[in-house]
Amino acid sequence: DYYVDKEFGTGAVKITPAHDPNDFEVGKRHDLEEINVMNDDATINEKGGKYAGMERYEARKAIVKDLEEQGYLVKVVPHTHAVGTHDRCGTTVEPLIKQQWFVKMEELAKPAIEALKSGELKFVPERFDKIYLHWLENIKDWCISRQIWWGHRIPAYYCDECGEFVVDRHAPEKCPHCGCTHFTQDEDTLDTWFSSALWPFSTLGWPDKTEDLDYFYPTDVLVTGYDIIFFWVIRMVFSGYEHTGKSPFHTVLIHGLVRDSQGRKMSKSLGNGIDPLEIIDKYGADALRLTLVTGNAPGNDMRFYNERVEASRNFANKVWNASRFIMMNMDENIIDEPSHDLFTPADRWILSAANTLAKDVTDNMDKFELGIAVQKVYDFIWDEFCDWYVEMAKFRIYHKEEAPEAANCALWVLKTVLAQGLKLLHPFMPFITEEIWQHLPHEGESIMISEWPEYDEKLNFPKDVESMELIMQSISAIRNRRAEMNVPPSKKAKVIIVTDKTDVFKQGTAFFEKLASASEAVVQTDKSGISDNAVNVVVPSAEVFLPLDELVDKTKELERLNAEKKKLEGEIKRVEGKLNNAGFVSKAPQKVVDEEKAKGEKYKEMLEKVLENIKSMENM
Numbered sequence: 001d002y003y004v005d006k007e008f009g010t011g012a013v014k015i016t017p018a019h020d021p022n023d024f025e026v027g028k029r030h031d032l033e034e035i036n037v038m039n040d041d042a043t044i045n046e047k048g049g050k051y052a053g054m055e056r057y058e059a060r061k062a063i064v065k066d067l068e069e070q071g072y073l074v075k076v077v078p079h080t081h082a083v084g085t086h087d088r089c090g091t092t093v094e095p096l097i098k099q100q101w102f103v104k105m106e107e108l109a110k111p112a113i114e115a116l117k118s119g120e121l122k123f124v125p126e127r128f129d130k131i132y133l134h135w136l137e138n139i140k141d142w143c144i145s146r147q148i149w150w151g152h153r154i155p156a157y158y159c160d161e162c163g164e165f166v167v168d169r170h171a172p173e174k175c176p177h178c179g180c181t182h183f184t185q186d187e188d189t190l191d192t193w194f195s196s197a198l199w200p201f202s203t204l205g206w207p208d209k210t211e212d213l214d215y216f217y218p219t220d221v222l223v224t225g226y227d228i229i230f231f232w233v234i235r236m237v238f239s240g241y242e243h244t245g246k247s248p249f250h251t252v253l254i255h256g257l258v259r260d261s262q263g264r265k266m267s268k269s270l271g272n273g274i275d276p277l278e279i280i281d282k283y284g285a286d287a288l289r290l291t292l293v294t295g296n297a298p299g300n301d302m303r304f305y306n307e308r309v310e311a312s313r314n315f316a317n318k319v320w321n322a323s324r325f326i327m328m329n330m331d332e333n334i335i336d337e338p339s340h341d342l343f344t345p346a347d348r349w350i351l352s353a354a355n356t357l358a359k360d361v362t363d364n365m366d367k368f369e370l371g372i373a374v375q376k377v378y379d380f381i382w383d384e385f386c387d388w389y390v391e392m393a394k395f396r397i398y399h400k401e402e403a404p405e406a407a408n409c410a411l412w413v414l415k416t417v418l419a420q421g422l423k424l425l426h427p428f429m430p431f432i433t434e435e436i437w438q439h440l441p442h443e444g445e446s447i448m449i450s451e452w453p454e455y456d457e458k459l460n461f462p463k464d465v466e467s468m469e470l471i472m473q474s475i476s477a478i479r480n481r482r483a484e485m486n487v488p489p490s491k492k493a494k495v496i497i498v499t500d501k502t503d504v505f506k507q508g509t510a511f512f513e514k515l516a517s518a519s520e521a522v523v524q525t526d527k528s529g530i531s532d533n534a535v536n537v538v539v540p541s542a543e544v545f546l547p548l549d550e551l552v553d554k555t556k557e558l559e560r561l562n563a564e565k566k567k568l569e570g571e572i573k574r575v576e577g578k579l580n581n582a583g584f585v586s587k588a589p590q591k592v593v594d595e596e597k598a599k600g601e602k603y604k605e606m607l608e609k610v611l612e613n614i615k616s617m618e619n620m
Contacts, residue, residue, distance in 0.1 A: 035097050042094055056094065087268065101145040101154055101188065109136045111241040112234060121237065124253045124368045125299045128226060135230045136238075144191045151189030158184050197235035200248035207243075222249045225257060226299060253368050256301035258292065263303055274304055286429040287312040293428055294378070296371045315378060316432050319425070322386045323436045326414045329397050335441070338409040345507050347413045348461040349468035350389040353380065354417045355460060358453035361424050374428045381421050388472060390414065392511055415440060420453045470501070470541055471508035477537045478516040478544060485535070485551060486560075492519035493550040496534070498527055499542035519550070561614045568607040575600040 037047045042056045051059040067073040084093040113136050115121040116129060123129050145154055157172055158165045161180035166172045174181045204213040218240070224233060233252055240248035259265055260272040267273070279288050290312040296302045343351075357380050364373035393410040400407030419440055426433040426447050437447040444450050478495065487493070495518040497505050505523045512521035527545075534545040578584050578596055585593055
């Protein structure tokens with residue numbers, strides 16, 4: 001029988017029935033060699049009797065053979081169980097009892113628990129408080145020694161004469177017990193997390209009182225994954241209190257794990273890891289960075305898809321091309337801030353939108369809602385700035401010879417809003433934003449240390465925002481209606497807007513002509529003069545009419561629709577022929593049969609819509 005001192009984990013000793021385990025002195029260094037029958041090279045030692053010197057697998061076969069020969073083997077039953085193996089060579093790991101060093105944790109854990117309960121330390125999201133407290137309130141003494149070749153050596157020194165040991169920061173000059181001056185340092189190394197636990201202050205010069213330690217400690221926010229809350233976060237906290245009397249940070253922001261497209265954790269054994277350098281080489285570092293922060297809430301895992309990185313790369317291209325357009329039209333001219341009287345409703349709308357964006361992004365980042373913050377920046381730059389305002393500003397830019405003040409105003413707004421958008425995007429896409437910002441007129445050495453955008457009430461124009469939103473909604477509705485009717489953008493058609501808010505829509509007639517393919521935009525308060533066959537689109541505060549005869553050539557459209565009808569009828573006949581063929585249905589895989597059925601349903605739906613369009617066209 002063997003007895004293990006479980007309270008301190010100092011080892012184990014061999015006892016006989018005449019001994020009581022309670023007779024052993026608590027904390028005494030017992031001889032562990034009395035227990036292990038296996039050497040460090042996985043051979044059997046002298047305690048193995050006749051099996052001494054054998055390799056472990058050889059010895060096991062010999063033992064089974066002897067049991068069988070002596071009549072002690074009842075039966076052999078296969079068992080499924082977990083076997084530890086080396087992650088590189090696959091060799092089975094054999095557990096051996098070794099003398100270890102422990103840190104007693106009960107007192108160290110108390111200030112770390114109190115830090116969270118008092119609010120001095122907080123987790124984002126708060127649900128991870130439970131994991132933190134569960135570990136600390138049920139903590140066991142920490143085994144800090146490892147039998148590996150790398151890491152910080154255990155600072156314990158054994159006297160070569162009497163065998164007593166000294167734990168100190170430096171090797172002792174002489175043994176306090178016998179006066180010997182020769183020592184051998186313990187060969188074990190510290191647990192990696194023990195060294196990592198000292199990181200917040202050891203990197204700043206501790207234990208010396210340095211300027212860096214005084215200035216940077218305590219640090220600010222720790223960002224880490226939930227899988228190492230116990231391994232790293234907790235140990236940094238109690239180590240910080242033990243050695244400095246302070247928590248090393250005030251907030252722990254927890255992010256999830258990046259999993260593969262199937263939701264599996266990336267691992268060597270599965271071979272599903274993603275090499276970030278390969279992704280960066282293909283799509284760029286900014287694209288990868290944006291992907292990892294977009295559409296993800298704190299603490300939640302995310303699945304990795306190359307398609308998402310590609311979409312982020314496309315956004316980078318969008319920002320780059322819009323910036324090139326602006327700088328190309330600025331030429332070498334210095335764009336002066338115009339009189340605000342020259343601002344159009346579109347100018348005031350985009351300035352107000354950028355102003356609101358600065359406030360919203362700052363609020364979200366203060367709450368660590370990084371995914372929401374970057375999505376707001378993304379939507380603003382792609383939709384409001386690039387797709388709408390840049391297009392609206394082109395008319396004035398292209399006519400700068402006739403109206404230089406108007407062109408200067410548009411370029412100034414473009415430059416100003418772009419610079420603000422780049423600053424808000426910079427934390428998420430640092431490389432492309434820095435590169436573009438360096439080519440814009442600016443003050444300071446880097447966008448990284450430029451002034452963060454702040455909300456300015458003077459740039460809040462709610463009436464212009466409301467007006468422009470009505471105009472943009474109307475243009476979008478016209479585009480959608482034309483797309484439904486397969487009208488190409490090159491086909492111009494008159495747009496008649498019936499509304500009580502004539503002043504609002506008259507400001508946007510040029511936008512309808514440029515962005516909604518309108519040959520003419522007419523704003524009126526009633527439906528007079530509108531033909532019965534005009535296509536109407538209902539939008540907030542207005543009804544928009546498009547004369548059908550200007551949109552579609554009836555003869556050509558009927559020809560096109562009838563050709564589409566004939567094609568769909570042929571496809572339906574082909575699918576039904578397959579499905580009515582008993583040989584196909586019985587021999588083809590079920591997946592193929594189901595796909596054909598789905599095709600048939602899709603073709604029937606499409607044919608129904610084509611027939612409706614033909615009927616409408618014939619009634620024109």
